Amino acid sequence: KFMMSTYHTMDPLERMHFTTIDYVIFALLLVASMGIGLYYALSGGRQRTTQEFLLADRSMSCLPVSLSLIATFQSAVAIVGVPAEIYTHGTQYWFIGCAYILGLLIPAHVFIPVFYRLHLTSAYQYLELRFSKPVRICGTLTFIFQTVIYMGVCVYTPALALNAVTGFDLWGAVLATGLVCTLYTTLGGLKAVIWTDVFQTIVMFAGQLAVIVVGVQQTGGLAEVWRKVWEGNRISGIDLNPDPTERYTFWTLGVGGIFLMLSLYGVNQAQVQRYLSSKTEREAIMSCYMVFPSLQVALALSCVMGLVMFARYSSATLLPTVHQPLCVLYPQMVLYFVMDMLQDLPGLSGLFIACVFSAALSTISSAFNSLATVTLEDLIKPHCSAMTEARATLLSKGLACSYGLMCLAMAYLTHLMSDSVLQAAFKIFGMVGGPLLGIFCLGMFFPWANSTGALVGLGSGLVMAFWVGIGSIVTRTSGGPAAVSHFNCTAVQLSENITTAIGTALNSTAVPTSTSSQPMGLQRFYSLSFMWYSALSSFTVVITGLIVSFLTGPMKEEDVTPGTLYPLLGNMLYFVPDNLKQNLCCATPLGHRVSQQSTWAHHTQSSGLCSLVETTSKSNKTFCNKNKY
Numbered sequence: 001k002f003m004m005s006t007y008h009t010m011d012p013l014e015r016m017h018f019t020t021i022d023y024v025i026f027a028l029l030l031v032a033s034m035g036i037g038l039y040y041a042l043s044g045g046r047q048r049t050t051q052e053f054l055l056a057d058r059s060m061s062c063l064p065v066s067l068s069l070i071a072t073f074q075s076a077v078a079i080v081g082v083p084a085e086i087y088t089h090g091t092q093y094w095f096i097g098c099a100y101i102l103g104l105l106i107p108a109h110v111f112i113p114v115f116y117r118l119h120l121t122s123a124y125q126y127l128e129l130r131f132s133k134p135v136r137i138c139g140t141l142t143f144i145f146q147t148v149i150y151m152g153v154c155v156y157t158p159a160l161a162l163n164a165v166t167g168f169d170l171w172g173a174v175l176a177t178g179l180v181c182t183l184y185t186t187l188g189g190l191k192a193v194i195w196t197d198v199f200q201t202i203v204m205f206a207g208q209l210a211v212i213v214v215g216v217q218q219t220g221g222l223a224e225v226w227r228k229v230w231e232g233n234r235i236s237g238i239d240l241n242p243d244p245t246e247r248y249t250f251w252t253l254g255v256g257g258i259f260l261m262l263s264l265y266g267v268n269q270a271q272v273q274r275y276l277s278s279k280t281e282r283e284a285i286m287s288c289y290m291v292f293p294s295l296q297v298a299l300a301l302s303c304v305m306g307l308v309m310f311a312r313y314s315s316a317t318l319l320p321t322v323h324q325p326l327c328v329l330y331p332q333m334v335l336y337f338v339m340d341m342l343q344d345l346p347g348l349s350g351l352f353i354a355c356v357f358s359a360a361l362s363t364i365s366s367a368f369n370s371l372a373t374v375t376l377e378d379l380i381k382p383h384c385s386a387m388t389e390a391r392a393t394l395l396s397k398g399l400a401c402s403y404g405l406m407c408l409a410m411a412y413l414t415h416l417m418s419d420s421v422l423q424a425a426f427k428i429f430g431m432v433g434g435p436l437l438g439i440f441c442l443g444m445f446f447p448w449a450n451s452t453g454a455l456v457g458l459g460s461g462l463v464m465a466f467w468v469g470i471g472s473i474v475t476r477t478s479g480g481p482a483a484v485s486h487f488n489c490t491a492v493q494l495s496e497n498i499t500t501a502i503g504t505a506l507n508s509t510a511v512p513t514s515t516s517s518q519p520m521g522l523q524r525f526y527s528l529s530f531m532w533y534s535a536l537s538s539f540t541v542v543i544t545g546l547i548v549s550f551l552t553g554p555m556k557e558e559d560v561t562p563g564t565l566y567p568l569l570g571n572m573l574y575f576v577p578d579n580l581k582q583n584l585c586c587a588t589p590l591g592h593r594v595s596q597q598s599t600w601a602h603h604t605q606s607s608g609l610c611s612l613v614e615t616t617s618k619s620n621k622t623f624c625n626k627n628k629y
């Protein structure tokens, strides 16, 4: 088979061909995205207010918002990583679809109502309303750290893969995507980001569908695909093994995955900003509901693509001699298969490349805009209360542009990093998400939690996440970087002799992780499945936060800013009489405070947090005085 020889040597001359029409399609993606950016720079209010630039005038409807929500956390790493995962280990990963149910219902009915009614701009404003300014700053800095590292990896990975397979210039691809994305994000604001996301989601679906259709055809029909994947043991039954170190089981995916989903769809600034840009609370909730079917489709497309690839290549023996770790090889593997499959159909490989880069663009554009938002709202505005709207808008554009350029610098840093640091960069995104989820849960569900508790809690959550995350990388026993990287770098030992490693991974039906002996003690802790990281670190934040709060003097419900609590305990104990609940200090249901909240929201929005003292509402005044605004 010719594919063997091409993959074998990876000589530039033998790389897959990328025809003119493929280049044209790739260029069209960039031009169309640019066009959408220009359109929103020149229409509507012409991006002259921060309300328009950062929040799309709070006028979006649910369809574009929902597609944009999916696009944000469907990175190129996922697009090429999931099929590779299914190809090598079978369909177990598909069970993450179960986590989408609670992973979206909870944001829709818990996080969205609280955030939306407070009329926030940045999710971290919540932390100041609920706790104090230092908690807000810590939350913001954590988010910035997480996102800056993530965006470098997101733009570098697809460019590297494309370079390896087609010889497409590495830095050309990085610069083209990074600069185009910076431009349309800076010119068109959140409206451009959301509408390019819609367009890019469609390209993403189209590219994957094209590969599947052609792949099925070339394999000889659906029945043949099914027969091959069945015989190749790629259809996994439900794995109910309770072992938390097992990479993917129903529990790690279906339960651990819920916490991953909550950290992404519940409290991440990029997503919260989209909920806040919705016309009404109902539209925001609807958009969250609409994510469910679309995300299932996205997952199904990735999984089926992995199966089709398996069916198409099951008989081939792959023995690449590239001296690169698997986390670099995996995306290349998928791109290679796709290019090979689509070779005789000019334009289609261009469409798939466009699909991969759509995934990258939609993720980094969200990153630029959300980073600009938090930097302006949480770090700059509190110190410059006299800033005019025009200046603030100009500043937010400057920030979006600077973060865009910083993304290029991060891509370069990613390039310089060693393999284990590269893995760490993938993992940091997941590791930091958990503690941030934890701090919002601590604030919303537990009236007793105070500011000291929140700070200590966040700190210990981060320590816990980095301890297990870094520990797993150093000892290389991790259950695989799974959700974020989807690459199995650590499961198959990173060896210079990658030939045998990938040979084993691709040809055996056994999962390579299970070959090592049972780890003990700390070793066992480090081998915790990546899918549990979010759950572990958010629980750490909540538990430490509560202990410290009780030691330093818990807050009373009356002292907590109205509208910042979600009556979780109150709702769970719905059968307990009201007066008893009050004694137990359970928060009053949200509905009871709506009128108060709208006054609050109005003042927060129109005059900024600093002038809250002037609020007429009595409880707000008490709060402001007490907290020395």
Ligand SMILES: CC(C)(CO)[C@@H](O)C(=O)NCCC(=O)O
Binding pocket: 073, 074, 075, 076, 077, 078, 096, 260, 261, 264, 299, 483, 484
């Ligand atoms: C959001 C999910 C869990 C949906 O399957 C998945 O796409 C994911 O793990 N995203 C993480 C971000 C990334 O793909 O890089």
Ligand code: NA
Binding pocket: 070, 071, 072, 073, 074, 075, 076, 358, 359, 360, 361, 362, 363, 364
């Ligand atoms: Na994306």
